Amino acid sequence: MGDDLAQQAWSDEQGTRAALELFQQHFDGRPGGVWAAPGRVNLIGDHVDYNDGTCLPMALPHRTFVAVARRSDTAVRLVTGLQTDAPWRGDLAEVRPGGVEGWVAYSAGPAWALREEGVATTGFDAAIVSCVPVGAGLSSSAAVECAMGLALGELNGAPMGGDDAGRARLAALCVESENRVAGAPTGGMDQAASLRSEAGTLLHLDCRDGSVEHVAFPMGEMGVDLVVVDTRASHELADRQYGQRRASCEAAARALGVASLREVADRNRPEDLEPLLAALPDEQMRSRARHPITEMWRVEDMVKALGACDAVGAGRLMSQSHASLRDDFEVSVAELDGAVEAAVEAGAFGARMTGGGFGGSIVAPVPRGRASDVAHAVVERAQQEGFPIPEVHLVTPSAAAGRLA
CATH class of the missing domain: 3.30.230.10 (Ribosomal Protein S5; domain 2)
Incomplete structure (x- = not known):
């Protein structure tokens, strides 16, 4: 590879x-x-x-x-x-x-x-x-x-x-x-x-009630490999920035009179969102609320894309997700943005940062057999920008925790 x-x-x-x-x-x-x-x-x-x-x-x-x-x-x-x-x-x-x-x-x-x-x-x-x-x-x-x-x-x-x-x-x-x-x-x-x-x-997890569904990820039928790029940018979940994002979401929910932003996603359509967010007191809170609400809609659209074996649609949703995390939630960093851009330019169907942000990794579905091309591209971009040399992993959905011996 x-x-x-x-x-x-x-x-x-x-x-x-x-x-x-x-x-x-x-x-x-x-x-x-x-x-x-x-x-x-x-x-x-x-x-x-x-x-x-x-x-x-x-x-x-x-x-x-x-x-x-x-x-x-x-x-x-x-x-x-x-x-x-x-x-x-x-x-x-x-x-x-x-x-x-x-x-x-x-x-x-x-x-x-x-x-x-x-x-x-x-x-x-x-x-x-x-x-x-x-x-x-x-x-x-x-x-x-x-x-x-x-x-x-x-x-x-x-x-x-x-x-x-x-x-x-x-x-x-x-x-x-x-x-x-x-x-x-x-x-x-x-x-x-x-x-x-x-x-x-994939685990379709409902974080409100803890229920799960197992969604098939037909990588062979979709003609994709899944690449994870560890940018090796510093990443610390205990950082106060993560807590601040969570607090902003909770404040937005209170201001909108709901228990959580899930209720907003469930009760509204995308075309209704901006008038609703206008009731929030400032642009930062509007942006912080916009990301999780639109992300919940993207998750459900992704389930449909996977069911239809639509690699192009799935990749588009992932790129939209990254833009939302970068622009509205402001949890991306230059290393993540560069890796996403390089992966897409090298032929990935889409790419996004994954996890809490402020560093860490990206994930990208790529045409089967093109993982090495994407790996070379993201490494070359990191070298050009003076970033740490990333590690690139080819992954598949795997089994849960258990006893081995």
Whole structure:
């Protein structure tokens, strides 16, 4: 596929072996098992989850693998395969809002959420390895949360991976952990995608009631490959900008007299939107409200485009989504915009930033066999602009989190 396509995801065997080897290097005995959870890419529907909207994420083949052992005391010992993360030693009492931070908060936070839910969680040893790109807007945080949540629930007598109801419950606990322990004001899309997806499909997630439908992504019939470009621009969901966008949406909903902006999308047609937004007090609030409302409409149009195997229409919707995120919601950056432009110029049907923004990745459906052309184009554009050299991944909709060993 060309030198510009990054090394692809690990197999389950590779990830399991790496997690077990790391565990054996740092801890005595054997773990109680190995669990894995995928990152996600959102085909369309960003910044709608906390507005009660719908979105279309999918699980990536890139996964986080955790080897975990239950302890008889309250000690917690964590180690990751990243050289930047020093091993952590602490106690369950420290795993709480305000008690831990950084990667430890994401990795151990599910233990706090489970305990708050009434699960008698003990201490644990955990070795964590991952091929989910970190800081790329591909939900590396949700992947570790969901893998650890599955492991700790099962090891402490409260398995939640057996059916969709249990997985939905665990997803909600992982969201609570990320919000409260890690301090990131995210919605629930990432955890739902990691825990509730099915291979070969997109997850049509309704963030108002948590219901899901599995929408076929007929890549072969559409004649597309799906490319994800990690621009390697800095990306931090806990940044105050993300919280400000969420607060603006909530303020707009209050000003419009609705519980959430989903109600505006449900009750109105596109031609009615601008007169409605004119009632808001300033242009910034109007722009902040416009994006999630129009994005919800685009999600539903995307479902129709996929059902019709319409690659051109799907690409057009994705490009429209990027323009909305860039202009109305103002969460894009130059690296993302350059990658989108380069991908489309190289023949992609469309392209958009994906995730929370302020850095991270783009996603683009490209004509089958043209992924290398797009990879070369986005790398060349980054070099011309003096940006970090991006990593380009070829991805397919993959399976949800589960136990591997």
